[in-house]
Amino acid sequence: PNPHWQGDPPRIENITIRVVENTTALGAQLLSGSIDMIAGELGLNVDQALGLAGRLDRRNNPITFTAKPGLIYEHIELRLDTAPFDDVRVRRALLMAIDRDTLVSQLFGGHQEIAHSNIHPLDTMYQANPRITPFAMAGAAALLDAAGCPLQNGRRVCANGTPMRIVFQTTAGNQSRERVQQFIQSAWQKLGIEVTLKNETPRVLFSETMQKRQFEGAVMFAWLSAPRSIPKTTLHSSMIPREENGWSGQNFSGHASDKVDQIIDALEVECDAADQTRLWGELQDYYTSELPALPLYFRAETHFIPNNLQGVRPTGHQFPSPLWAQDWHFDEN
Numbered sequence: 335p336n337p338h339w340q341g342d343p344p345r346i347e348n349i350t351i352r353v354v355e356n357t358t359a360l361g362a363q364l365l366s367g368s369i370d371m372i373a374g375e376l377g378l379n380v381d382q383a384l385g386l387a388g389r390l391d392r393r394n395n396p397i398t399f400t401a402k403p404g405l406i407y408e409h410i411e412l413r414l415d416t417a418p419f420d421d422v423r424v425r426r427a428l429l430m431a432i433d434r435d436t437l438v439s440q441l442f443g444g445h446q447e448i449a450h451s452n453i454h455p456l457d458t459m460y461q462a463n464p465r466i467t468p469f470a471m472a473g474a475a476a477l478l479d480a481a482g483c484p485l486q487n488g489r490r491v492c493a494n495g496t497p498m499r500i501v502f503q504t505t506a507g508n509q510s511r512e513r514v515q516q517f518i519q520s521a522w523q524k525l526g527i528e529v530t531l532k533n534e535t536p537r538v539l540f541s542e543t544m545q546k547r548q549f550e551g552a553v554m555f556a557w558l559s560a561p562r563s564i565p566k567t568t569l570h571s572s573m574i575p576r577e578e579n580g581w582s583g584q585n586f587s588g589h590a591s592d593k594v595d596q597i598i599d600a601l602e603v604e605c606d607a608a609d610q611t612r613l614w615g616e617l618q619d620y621y622t623s624e625l626p627a628l629p630l631y632f633r634a635e636t637h638f639i640p641n642n643l644q645g646v647r648p649t650g651h652q653f654p655s656p657l658w659a660q661d662w663h664f665d666e667n
Contacts, residue, residue, distance in 0.1 A: 335660075345663035349656075361386040364638055365395065371643065374402060374635030375654040379510040380442040383636035396641045401445040402648040405454050406633040408446075408556045410518075413549065414626065415588040418483055418492050425625040426467060427477035428552075431521045433469040438631055441513055445636075449629035451621040452568075456650065457561050459614035465622035474525060490526040499528040501551040503543065506533035514630070515554060544586045545575055553586070556633060560652050564601050565617075569626060571595055589626040641665075 335344040352369055354360040357378055363369045364386065372378065378386065380401060387399040412419040412428075419425060438446045447455065450464045475485070483492040490498035502519060504511045512533065519529045534543060543549050557568065567573045571590040573583030597617050604610055637648050637655075645661035 339660065341660060344660040346659070349659060349662075351656075357382055361389075364397070365389060367395070370640050371397070371646075372636075372638040373655060374400075374404075374637035374648055377638075378636050380445045380634055380636055381510050381513070383638075384443050384445075386638070397638050398641055400637045400639065400648065401634040402637060402650045403447050403454070403456060404633055404635045404650040405457070405560070405652070406556050406558050406635075407449060407452050407454075408514075408554070408630045408633055409449065409452070410552050410554045410628040410630065411587040412552050412628070413547075413588060415590075418481060418498065419551070421481045422624055423477045423481040424483065425628065427474040427481070427525070428522065429467045429625060429628045430470050430474035430477070431525055432518055432628075432630070433521065434630060435469065437514065437517050441510075441517070442631075442634075445634045446631040447634070448631050451618050451629055452557070452559075452565060452627070453614070453618055453621075454632050459562050459611065461615045461618045464618055467622075467625075471524065478525060485526045488526055489528065497528055498526070499530065499551070501530050501532050501549070502554070503532050503534060503539065503549055503552070504554040505536045505539055507535070511554060518554075545581050547575055547586060547588065549586075552628075554630070558652055564598060566598050566602070569594055570598050587626060591620070591624070591626075594620060594626075 335347065352363075354363060354369075360372060360378065361382070364372055377383070383399060383401070390397055390399070410428075412425060414420055434448050438444060438448060450466050453460050478484070478490060478498075483490050483498050492498050500522065502515060504515050506512075515531060515533075519531060522529050533539075539553070539555075544553060559565075567584040569585060569589055571585070572595070573585040574588050574590065575581040575583045575586065594617070597613050597620070601610065601613050601617075604613060635648055635650060637646070639646050642665040644663050644665050645658075646655055647658065647661075648655050
């Protein structure tokens, strides 16, 4: 304990933090008793955690598994400056073809929160009753027809009879993401779209393919944000990585909208609470209607906490629970 800490004195003398790079080894150490808890901020994915929870012996491992809703936003970004993804009807069709309820239920035991925009329902700036894009294969097919991508001999074709193809990428080696990717690939193929999977290591995908905007179609990944985090780096047109700006910015999709630029610029300087709420509402309305990205779900944080350890309060956002470790204590009973 820090003797100069001005708050309540810590009730635990020592906390050992162990970094385990391999998630399989992490679970094995919890089962063996080599570690006492797994903090969810950088722990196991939901599917991995569910498997581990099923293996816990409640007598030898008196540990509780908790899934805390979080602000990690899993989504798909498209090349918005290239056809056919520059057409909102195509983007909505791709989202409508994904049965996100079944995806979350089958792959994650219902522990992930379905996303309708980049703003989490727990965020104070969330606008109630947002526009929801439902799962509807027939509706998705009709939108593609209207966008000039009809079905011919079982395949979608767009301008000049060019087959509709999507190169779909995500982080290689992430089994959870790869299962989601295959689920979505199957859904899009049912529409007659040719979908090719091309995964890369995170180092290559994020530093080269995305930062230099070399991807051809769709990329699935996640953003981590704090509450009321203004999405300037991801949506403002000035943040599109280009050679002339040294490939800076995180607007990988190439999204450009004067309206969104104005909203974001205003959010950065507006202090009036009512105006802040109005601006956030306008941003969410735009996001759900124009779909600058395809929202999938908000990832949950999975915590394994000893039953006799009190005071651990998972936050669900980027301020991790150990920041309040001075409140942790063991139940003497």
